[in-house]
Amino acid sequence: MIGFSFSIVTCWTALGGVLVVGIESGGPPVMVWSWLAVCALSLCVAYSFAEMCSAYPVAGGQYSWVAILAPPKYARGLAWVTGWFMCTGIVAMGAVNNFIGSNFLLGMANLNNPSYTIQRWHCVLVTYLMAICAALVNIFLSRHLNQISTAVLCWNILSFFVVIITILAANDHKQSASFVFGDFQNQTGFSSSGMAVMIGLLQSFFGMCCYGEFQDDDL
Amino acid sequence: MGLLLWRSMIQIPVPRLTSESREMLNPSKEAPLAIIMSVYLGAITGFIFLISVFFCIGDLEATATTPTGVPLIQIFYDSTGSVGGATTLAAMISIIVLVCANSLMAEGSRALWAFARDHGLPFSRFFSRVDKRSQVPIYAIVLCTVIQMALNSIYFASYEGFSTVISIATFGFYLSYGMPLLVRLWSRFTGHAKEMPGSYSLGKWGPLLNFIGLLYLIFAGIDFNFPQIGPVTANNMNYCSAAFGIIGLISLVTWIFDGRKNFTGPQTGVVNAVEADTQGLPVVTGPRASVGGGEKDVEKEINATEG
Numbered sequence: 001m002i003g004f005s006f007s008i009v010t011c012w013t014a015l016g017g018v019l020v021v022g023i024e025s026g027g028p029p030v031m032v033w034s035w036l037a038v039c040a041l042s043l044c045v046a047y048s049f050a051e052m053c054s055a056y057p058v059a060g061g062q063y064s065w066v067a068i069l070a071p072p073k074y075a076r077g078l079a080w081v082t083g084w085f086m087c088t089g090i091v092a093m094g095a096v097n098n099f100i101g102s103n104f105l106l107g108m109a110n111l112n113n114p115s116y117t118i119q120r121w122h123c124v125l126v127t128y129l130m131a132i133c134a135a136l137v138n139i140f141l142s143r144h145l146n147q148i149s150t151a152v153l154c155w156n157i158l159s160f161f162v163v164i165i166t167i168l169a170a171n172d173h174k175q176s177a178s179f180v181f182g183d184f185q186n187q188t189g190f191s192s193s194g195m196a197v198m199i200g201l202l203q204s205f206f207g208m209c210c211y212g213e214f215q216d217d218d219l
Numbered sequence: 220m221g222l223l224l225w226r227s228m229i230q231i232p233v234p235r236l237t238s239e240s241r242e243m244l245n246p247s248k249e250a251p252l253a254i255i256m257s258v259y260l261g262a263i264t265g266f267i268f269l270i271s272v273f274f275c276i277g278d279l280e281a282t283a284t285t286p287t288g289v290p291l292i293q294i295f296y297d298s299t300g301s302v303g304g305a306t307t308l309a310a311m312i313s314i315i316v317l318v319c320a321n322s323l324m325a326e327g328s329r330a331l332w333a334f335a336r337d338h339g340l341p342f343s344r345f346f347s348r349v350d351k352r353s354q355v356p357i358y359a360i361v362l363c364t365v366i367q368m369a370l371n372s373i374y375f376a377s378y379e380g381f382s383t384v385i386s387i388a389t390f391g392f393y394l395s396y397g398m399p400l401l402v403r404l405w406s407r408f409t410g411h412a413k414e415m416p417g418s419y420s421l422g423k424w425g426p427l428l429n430f431i432g433l434l435y436l437i438f439a440g441i442d443f444n445f446p447q448i449g450p451v452t453a454n455n456m457n458y459c460s461a462a463f464g465i466i467g468l469i470s471l472v473t474w475i476f477d478g479r480k481n482f483t484g485p486q487t488g489v490v491n492a493v494e495a496d497t498q499g500l501p502v503v504t505g506p507r508a509s510v511g512g513g514e515k516d517v518e519k520e521i522n523a524t525e526g
Contacts, residue, residue: 010261010319011261011262011264011265011268012264012265012267012268013312013315013316013319015265015268015269016268016272016291016312017291017312017316018382018385019272019289019290019291020283020288020289020290020381021382021385023276023279023282023283023290024283027279028269028273028276031269031273032266032269032270032273035262035265035266035269036262036266039258039261039262039265039266041431041432041435042258042262042435043255043258043259044428044429044431044432044435045396045400045432045435045436046254046255046257046258047255047421047428047432048399048400048403048421048425048428048429048432049251049254049396049399050251050252050254050255050419051251051415051417051419051420051421051425052399052403052415052417053247053250053251053254053417053419054247054248054250054251054415054417054418054419054420055247055415055416055417056417057247057250057417058485059333059485060333060485062395062396062398062399063334063395063485064485065399065402066398066399066402067484067485068413069399069402069403069406069412069413070402070405070406070411071405071406071409071411072411075484076482076484077474078398078402079484079485080339080470080474080478080482081398081470082395082398082399083334083337083339083485084339084466084470085391085392085394085395085398086330086334086391086392086395087327087330087331087334087339087340087391088387088388088391088463088466089388089389089390089391089392089393089394089395090323090326090327090330090391090392091327091330091331091363091366091367091370092367092370092384092387092388092391093323093326093327093388093392094320094323094324094326094327094363094367095366095367095368095370095371095384095387095388096381096384096385096388097316097319097320097323098320098367098371099371099374099381099384100316101313101316101317101319101320103288103289103381104289104292104309104312104313104316105313106287106288107287107288107289107292107309108287108292108306108309108310108313110286110287110288111287111292111296111302111305111306111309112302112306114286117286118286118287118288120374120375120378120380121375123288123374124371124372124374124375127367127368127371127374128368128371130317130320131320131324131364131367131368131371132364133320134320134321134323134324134364135324135360135361135363135364137321137324138321138324138325138328138355138360139353139355139357139360142325142353142354142355145321145322145325148318148321149318149321149322152314152315152318152319155311155314155315155318156315158311159311159312159314159315160264160268162308162311163295163308163311163312164267164268164271166298166299166304166308167271167272167275167294167295167298167299167308168271168274168275170298170299170300170304171274171275171297171298171299173277174274174275175273175274175275175276179273180270180273180274195445198442198445199445201439201442202382202385202386202389202442202443205389205393205439205442205443206385206388206389207261207265208258208261208262208265209388209389209392209393210392211254211257211258211261212254212392212395212396
């Protein structure tokens with residue numbers, strides 16, 4: 001159940017972490033409308049998964065379903081490919097999270113000391129630190145991981161409300177509705193606006209990508 | 220215990236009856252709902268968040284090029300007008316992200332460990348080892364850490380390192396999501412399609428939803444390999460395709476020299492006696508007795524793929 005709740009609440013933090021991608025390409029309207037479109041299309045995938053999961057509620061998710069559903073002659077090879085994609089995706093997701101964490105930590109440092117300039121290599125070194133700390137926690141404190149994730153789940157829901165209420169209440173120069181839903185931006189350096197939309201989509205694709213990762217506590 | 224974490228990968232009926240798993244007693248009914256609900260709820264919370272942030276955003280150009288490097292922190296600062304307020308909000312999110320790093324490390328290393336157990340990785344025997352005393356797959360954790368650090372290092376090479384790694388992660392996820400949809404449609408086409416024994420069925424809408432979902436995932440997959448900023452140079456290139464080229468090559472070489480012979484496929488439903496033994500759980504070797512529908516089909520299929 002924790003895995004399930006986790007995927008609900010990570011959408012907004014994921015979107016917040018990669019906001020820089022969307023702002024430069026297409027701006028608010030592309031992100032808002034592409035979010036809705038991506039969610040609608042993701043539902044097609046989610047309903048397909050629901051059918052498979054109901055029939056075969058097994059560990060390994062997609063990796064196992066491919067082995068079960070494929071024509072027997074190709075099942076092993078296709079499961080192999082799926083397994084590699086899954087492993088790459090989940091490990092790279094950790095790397096993305098390290099980047100987001102490192103960006104936030106250095107961003108707070110810059111906010112409080114405006115004379116400090118963030119360099120790319122600072123950012124990379126902080127991601128290394130995060131990866132190593134996470135590894136040490138997993139090796140030495142693995143028995144506490146579930147409690148930690150339950151605690152942070154409550155923290156996450158609290159943060160969602162605090163962040164949204166604070167910025168909406170404190171901001172006294174809000175943008176117009178046409179700015180949020182209509183004005184197109186293109187700062188990508190490509191002259192074509194189609195290109196900007198294609199790049200802006202990346203943020204929505206990323207925000208809505210963990211719904212298939214349900215196997216840990218749900219099954 | 221670390222045991223709790225590996226529970227689902229090992230798939231023994233016994234732990235399902237212990238207290239922590241009572242909340243979801245019928246996975247074939249409730250897990251499908253969980254998948255669908257997580258999309259709906261994620262969509263709604265994400266939408267609320269995006270709208271709120273965009274109503275509060277200041278000058279777009281200034282926010283995108285903020286010296287903090289994080290547009291969201293700039294938006295917090297513009298909205299609250301105080302460094303302390305913005306730092307507090309940013310710190311709340313940072314805590315989530317820092318804890319997430321542990322969960323993602325657990326997920327990543329567990330996926331690698333389980334795949335190594337099926338002989339899916341190079342040096343599988345090594346990476347599938349579990350520390351006897353602590354029940355932790357230390358080598359898989361170290362492997363996961365090293366790959367994460369390597370991916371983070373792309374930022375040294377390219378300004379677009381951050382969005383490249385986002386592309387790699389999402390590309391990997393989307394292709395692994397696309398595979399079961401492709402396989403399902405393919406099986407219908409070749410006549411290998413199985414009756415889906417589950418209680419949740421899409422009926423005649425199944426093929427259509429599979430097809431739309433697959434098209435969408437393929438479109439997204441192509442999109443991830445687009446350059447992020449023009450004009451394209453080596454400094455700002457999207458290394459997603461290059462990264463997948465390297466991963467594909469490693470995968471192919473491993474398949475030719477090892478996987479073709481030794482890869483077992485997913486071992487769902489079959490309990491490895493040694494693992495069960497080290498955890499003090501009863502060894503179950505036959506088909507699983509109770510949980511959900513369609514277990515027996517799984518069992519047969521796994522045996523078929525192994526043979």
